[in-house]
Amino acid sequence: MKKFTCLGLSMVLALGLLAGCGGNDASTSEPAGSTPDAATSTTELSGSVATDGSTSMESVIGVLGEQFMADHPDVSVTYNPTGSGAGIEAVTNGSCDIGLASRALKDEEKEGGLTETIVALDGIAIIVNGENSVTDLSLEQIASIYTGEVTDWSEFGSEAGTIANIGRESGSGTRDGFESITGTEDACVLAQELNSTGAVIEAVRTTPGAIGYASLSAVEGQEGITVLTVGGVAPSEETVLDGTYAIQRPFVFATRTDEALSDAAQAFFDWATSEDANSLIESAGAVPVAGTDAASAA
CATH class of the missing domain: 3.40.190.10 (Periplasmic binding protein-like II)
Structure with a gap:
């Protein structure tokens, strides 16, 4: 009886080991054409x-x-x-x-x-209040505005009105890019100095006579502002990539x-x-x- 019992247990253990090995083979098999790294890359990270x-x-x-x-x-x-x-x-x-x-x-x-x-x-878009009739400025004209050399919109063919320069805070990448390209480093005269792209857009939208600069990606589709061409070139993916739009970073x-x-x-x-x-x-x-x-x- 003891011999029969031991033999029976040995057969059960042997069958269990075989089943276990078979189960492991099934669980680790990979789909055709896959690799272990590809199969686990999204779950392990x-x-x-x-x-x-x-x-x-x-x-x-x-x-x-x-x-x-x-x-x-x-x-x-x-x-x-x-x-x-x-x-x-x-x-x-x-x-x-x-x-x-x-x-x-x-x-x-x-x-x-x-x-x-x-x-x-990214193109740095030059924006003005939506009521302004100006649609294009050159780099030199933009610089003359931001340094305070020109202070009235009538100089550019629009109705008379004081220009309100809106800009970013010191340390802003947008400000750094704008000033380095326009040659106005440490020379800008600002009516408002703001700490975010959205704040600049909102200030230009709500301030008569305002001009500002902001990321092209942020101004697209915005109402109440006009995006100017610079030297006759509009900011776009194509003009930024080919370098024809001057104010980019x-x-x-x-x-x-x-x-x-x-x-x-x-x-x-x-x-x-x-x-x-x-x-x-x-x-x-x-x-x-x-x-x-x-x-x-x-």
């Missing part, structure tokens, strides 16, 4: 990606973060709209993964340990040169700067550069 900086990049970083989180449910992408200068400081001191700047990094910032990667290009990811990103942050960075993200960047109103000469130059 987890963590957070902290971005901080340019308010002009809100639409771009918004669509990129939303899509990445949809593709990777265990990853959180956050955005703190503090302005380009603050974003560069945040990535420098390690309080975010990726700094967002709507201007090129300065030599001292690169020498201080940051790497610049251009994600997109890069949208930049700033990262710490000697410090690796986390797996989640690196995956987001790689995807956002690839051609796979181009259509999303374009939908946000900016001009993607992945796969173009602009990306190679970066």
Whole structure:
């Protein structure tokens, strides 16, 4: 009887081991043409990606973060709209993964340990109050307005009225780009100095005689303002990419040169700067550069 019982148990264990091996084979089999990495890439990635900086990049970083989180449910992408200068400081001191700047990094910032990667290009649109009849200004005329040399709209063929210059705060990438292109660094005379793209647009919309500058991606479809042509060229994806629209700047990811990103942050960075993200960047109103000469130059 004991021999029979032992034999029976041995057969049960043997059958169980065989069943277990068969089950493991079934659970680890891959679909035809797939690889283990491809099958697990969307489920294994987890963590957070902290971005901080340019308010002009809100639409771009918004669509990129939303899509990445949809593709990777265990990853959180956050955005703190503090302005380009603050974003560069945040990535420098390690309080975010990726700094967002709507201007090129300065030599001292690169020498201080940051790497610049251009994600997109953006036109800086010149906008006036919707009641203004002016539709085109040259770079020289824009500069004469912002330095206070010309103070009345009648100088440009419109009805007489005091010009109200609206601009961004010190440290803004939009302001840096605008002033460097128009040659008005440290010379602008502003009626209002505001700390976000949306605030500039609203001020121009509600202030008679106002002129301002804002990201092209932010002004499209806005009512109560007029987007000017500059030297006869309208800001658009085509004119920004081919360089015929004069007032443009890069949208930049700033990262710490000697410090690796986390797996989640690196995956987001790689995807956002690839051609796979181009259509999303374009939908946000900016001009993607992945796969173009602009990306190679970066």
